[in-house]
Amino acid sequence: MDKPDIKKLAKLAKIELMQEEEGIFSEQIYAILDYVSQINELDTETINETIQLETAKSRFRKDKVINCDKDIVKNLQNDSNFSDSYFNTKTVF
Numbered sequence: 001m002d003k004p005d006i007k008k009l010a011k012l013a014k015i016e017l018m019q020e021e022e023g024i025f026s027e028q029i030y031a032i033l034d035y036v037s038q039i040n041e042l043d044t045e046t047i048n049e050t051i052q053l054e055t056a057k058s059r060f061r062k063d064k065v066i067n068c069d070k071d072i073v074k075n076l077q078n079d080s081n082f083s084d085s086y087f088n089t090k091t092v093f
Contacts, residue, residue: 001029 001009006026010017017025081088 001026 003022006017006022006029009029010022010025076082076087079087
């Protein structure tokens with residue numbers, strides 16, 4: 001890459017390079033491009049595509065009601081904020 005390409009790439013990356021940094025940046029870009037070309041040489045014909053790294057198994061448990069009295073009003077009467085089939089709450093508005 002020549003200097004105009006380095007300047008254009010720096011502008012696209014929204015970074016400001018000092019003149020002495022352009023040489024360092026150029027070397028780093030060449031190293032990255034060399035590494036990418038090495039990866040492109042790998043034979044990937046026998047490797048299946050990866051769509052998702054995690055298994056599709058759900059991490060959430062199923063809700064189960066255990067030993068609960070079916071009479072909801074009877075269960076809720078133990079709460080101090082309960083009266084006449086309603087919960088008393090603080091005013092929202």
